[in-house]
Amino acid sequence: MAGTTMAKALNAALADAMAADERVVVFGEDVGQLGGVFRITDGLLARFGDQRCFDTPLAEAGIVGFAVGMAMSGLRPVVEMQFDAFAYPAFEQIASHVAKLRNRTRGALSVPIVIRVPYAGGIGGVEHHCDSSEAYYAHTPGLKVVTPATVEDAYSLLREAIADPDPVVFMEPKKLYFASDQVSLPVTAEPFGRAVVRRPGRDATLVAYGPSVPVALEAAEAAREEGWDLEVIDCRTIVPFDDETISASVRRTGRCVVIQEAQSFAGVGAEIAARVQERCFHSLHAPVLRVSGLDIPYPAPMLEHTHLPSVDRVLDAVARLQWDDQPDRRWLPALEGSAA
């Protein structure tokens, strides 16, 4: 059996949600006749008609604002942003309305919409097509931010996102669209707010989400050869965040590396590192390290491998987890430099 791709699972989740609930409508750029540039909405127009799945004018603030209005009228819009960076025109609508409407109105109005964002790189895409924008949303109170790393989660989390009474920014790792797995749909996985241990291990915890989960798993596999038994945790939902599962793991292993594809500075990885050391300080044998994208604009295809967290970089970080209980020499020059 060929297995189900993540793209197909997402498509099935949309179709099943539309079949189950008349209020669910899908719209955006090229989602109708074309079925989306990644074909995630393939067949929905044919099956549900152009009232339930349709193309809009090319304007992302318009798409999101239109969804807000439709939600006010009682519908449950699921909108597609064609690529990560093309959601930026909608930023005001997202930050000032989608995230805040429930709170502004003491719950009288809610915005049960899903904003699907194909994100991150690793597909040789040109500029503006590979941004990891999850931190912008995760930093905005009032938004749930969800990102599947498995085919099963793609289906289950998207169904849950559509059913959720609140707005969900649903970040789809492009490079995993055509990864496949043996999953029979429909499937219900762990709910929002639950991280999952994808690989148990004793020596250190790798925390990852979305496109970085396969990297973490591969690194854990490679680490076995070096004698490290690494645990891999998939956050699955960034907001809400599962402190419990992650803290429990790090308290057990005493070491932690956080992996994210986004640029490092003030990313979600920083939040995870900060939370882990707040909660697990006395169990830690080494600082929580981060392996992130570089703090540069997403590079052209020929250089993206230098930018992205690689298995090697994860292993390097694991190697720096002070197995000999020696402080990390990397920071010593800084110490001296600032001694004056």
Add this chain to the structure above:
Amino acid sequence: MAGTTMAKALNAALADAMAADERVVVFGEDVGQLGGVFRITDGLLARFGDQRCFDTPLAEAGIVGFAVGMAMSGLRPVVEMQFDAFAYPAFEQIASHVAKLRNRTRGALSVPIVIRVPYAGGIGGVEHHCDSSEAYYAHTPGLKVVTPATVEDAYSLLREAIADPDPVVFMEPKKLYFASDQVSLPVTAEPFGRAVVRRPGRDATLVAYGPSVPVALEAAEAAREEGWDLEVIDCRTIVPFDDETISASVRRTGRCVVIQEAQSFAGVGAEIAARVQERCFHSLHAPVLRVSGLDIPYPAPMLEHTHLPSVDRVLDAVARLQWDDQPDRRWLPALEGSAA
């Protein structure tokens, strides 16, 4: 002598920069005849004429994009976003063009513009007028992010921002606009990338920036009574960030609290906490703690004091820095909860 307000210092910095360099032009909403809603551009139109200081159509993407074009023609625009949340419509222009143009063109084009953003709360402002949006910019590679906490810095950092060959998002803490100090202008303070110890201390380091610096200083003063001698560091520039000064301090004190007014999750405070524990792990007697705004939309005026980091909350955090070398009990229930 009455002293100089931060508003006046910013105004003087603009005027002096315009006098010094014909290429500097100032524009935005209400910056001309009115002199800006905070009067930061007061008198510039009268002094330099409406070619150098002028009102634009009411459209923030337009303002920023127009500035990009003007910079391409060799000018040095300084634009005002009227309030924090009203810069969101310009997010695409900022993230996809302002931040990236130098990089995209291998340095052939640069964007030496300054985007002035009055930000943060504490002034009893209504919704959308009090956002702390610095993390959105700090997370975007290619932008410098600067925020003065003193009158002297307001002048000096703004002059430096205007002279900088790269785009600077200049975040002005609204609640400090009318704080005043004895400063004679012009003045040159430490350059970008240098944090400053605003108050030396031995027992713990408070790291703050912008509107949180006075809170940190007040807390340090109050902590004296409880027998703690706290060091206060003002970051001044978030990008570039001064690891050296901050790491040196924390290595000395062994304890650190980071204060930011923004909502906590994936904020700049998370980055600082993550960096400090990465660099100072073996000197730390307690986890790096954060005192931030709550993870809620900025509240209505009557409740903003509950949201904002207060002196009390800073002192509570300091008290939790495990002075008796006992682990933080706050996280213990979580530990038990996840033991299963």
Add this chain to the structure above:
Amino acid sequence: MTTTPQAVRRASPRTRRAVTPPDPARALLPSLEPVRMIDEQGNRLPERSDYPEPSADALRELYRRMVIGRRFDLQATTLTKQGRLAVYPSSRGQEACQVGAMLAVRPTDWVFPTYRESMALVSRDIDPVEVLTLLRGDWHCGYDPAARRTAPQCTPLATQTVHAAGVAYGEAYQGHDTVALAFIGDGATSEGDFHEGVNFAAVFKAPVVFFVQNNRYAISVPLSRQTAAPSLAYKGVGYGVPSEQVDGNDPVAVLAVLNRAVAHARAGNGPFLVEAHTYRMEPHTNADDASRYRDGAEVDAWRDRDPIARLAAYLRHLGVLDDGAEAGIAAEAEAYAADLRARMNVQPTVDPLSLFDHVFAEPTPQLVEQREQVRAELAADAEQAADERDAHERGAR
């Protein structure tokens, strides 16, 4: 080698068009001059077959609500001086627009107001204390927007136009004949969201009336910095949206034009754009100093076009208003203001823990944790206050 183009064989005559095609813009462009039905002195101008005059009853009700609306507006400005409101953006001078729009729609229609529309909202019979909640500072929106089919007053400029398109489309999709009326200012038409909102409505034929109150200023910025167009109503044709401009200080014309716009939308013909030429008599808000950017003479000139005096004169001509009725309405307005004053004198109470109640339907674990922290702080503060009280009492004993 080079030949002049003239040497070329002409296309055969049959490819030439003998008749000029019909101008598709004509049906969409506004009247060349703003529609007016009564002049500044309240005299009736020639009738227009395209805009039937509202009934005398409707006009009398319009007048009554305009008088109350103005009194409300004045009271709100006064409340800022007494520190009862943080800030208030007055719509004095814009009464014809504020009230006319609310009389043109049904209670089941959706309204999308901006911060400027407090007067409109009270004219929609929303409790004035609820209307002023935002400006009073205890929560962001005081009324129930779902029940009142009135969005929270919108500050991020022009963003509401897109919501209006979405609601209108969503209602039509569900088979209702609801119309959405979106207010917007002259300045805000420069925002990209206005463009997208009108365009979405047009492409999806959503029943929206976009109602531009062109009050000549965006805070201090004059209209000339917003557009080089003949007038803002000329924007409609670019979206295929029929448009009209109206004298915004002529209450009869405002109501007549909006009635037609709403009927157009309700009949399934798609959106309609109305620009009302009016003037903001007060500063942008009480915190603004309008003398920095406009002179008294300009304001005075607009005083002569006062919409209330104008409508009163016309109603007297019509014979539906006399001294007694006018005094009765004035008394009603005073009573309205007195009630508002009294109720605004009560300081609202707010529970800090409510901050966590509506971020999501269910708080995240992170919010539960933060709530717990705040709860503990409040408890500690209360305990300390109690201790201090005890100590004080003991000391007093």
Add this chain to the structure above:
Amino acid sequence: MTTTPQAVRRASPRTRRAVTPPDPARALLPSLEPVRMIDEQGNRLPERSDYPEPSADALRELYRRMVIGRRFDLQATTLTKQGRLAVYPSSRGQEACQVGAMLAVRPTDWVFPTYRESMALVSRDIDPVEVLTLLRGDWHCGYDPAARRTAPQCTPLATQTVHAAGVAYGEAYQGHDTVALAFIGDGATSEGDFHEGVNFAAVFKAPVVFFVQNNRYAISVPLSRQTAAPSLAYKGVGYGVPSEQVDGNDPVAVLAVLNRAVAHARAGNGPFLVEAHTYRMEPHTNADDASRYRDGAEVDAWRDRDPIARLAAYLRHLGVLDDGAEAGIAAEAEAYAADLRARMNVQPTVDPLSLFDHVFAEPTPQLVEQREQVRAELAADAEQAADERDAHERGAR
């Protein structure tokens, strides 16, 4: 009590307007039908006094560049099949627009292309290898935009229109008579930035030509989902911007209209909006499957309006093109393609450390640190590779 409005005293006749005021829209609206100067067979249509026909020399040069442009475009599509380009958005069918626009501007004018304008850029004499750098994947922009006064090809739709307004204003501010020409697609006119860009240019009278290539599709989305307007050129009047629509497959008309638009802007009259009705013959990019959303018959109909054949026929009528000249140009185009092919066969080399060179003029300490990390990784990799080579050689010995 209630009286009908009819009973009212009429306004005195002097307040009535006897004459209709002039229509301010007339000078701004486009022609009712797209401007055409030659028909599909290359026959000359009646002259228009408003658009002087370009000289025969100019038309011949236009033809030459269109032929080369098409050959370039074809070559680029072929390069995608050979894996030399990641992706390529073809502009086949739009040659009149792509090349016409570049002949209408001077080398000192600024051009703002989108991803679709590779053909335009080579028509501006930018090295085709540089033009294809973005799509080849070694850096984001291959040419020097400052030296070529050509912005990097813009992907975030419509954002470039605002930059064009800014450059045009900035150049005028510095006393230069530079014009900025901004390309934009039909779909992108729906974006808020288009609205803001045109409006800024209009309000500041910036010398910009907004050139909309309406090729009927935005990827798969047809024009009917972008606008309900009679045509996109009707958007200009809403900004006070004179506008025209032109048959975008009539190279003579395109050049004539753009010449006038550029002259209008250069003369200080502010921006001008031109909509060219054309068609994208290829899928959106080589990665797109156009059969999912349009049928072959539609494409075939447009084949009959091929701009190159049309211009060739006209030039033959004019007597400035014959078999020999046509063959010469075709040969030139082949040579151009062969050269491109050869040069694209060389795999570009890229230095990973260059990633840090242009984030800022001076890297931040954080970037210096990251650069150092990457440098160390590369060194370790190189060392390991050398070790392995040595081991291999030792083993081979």
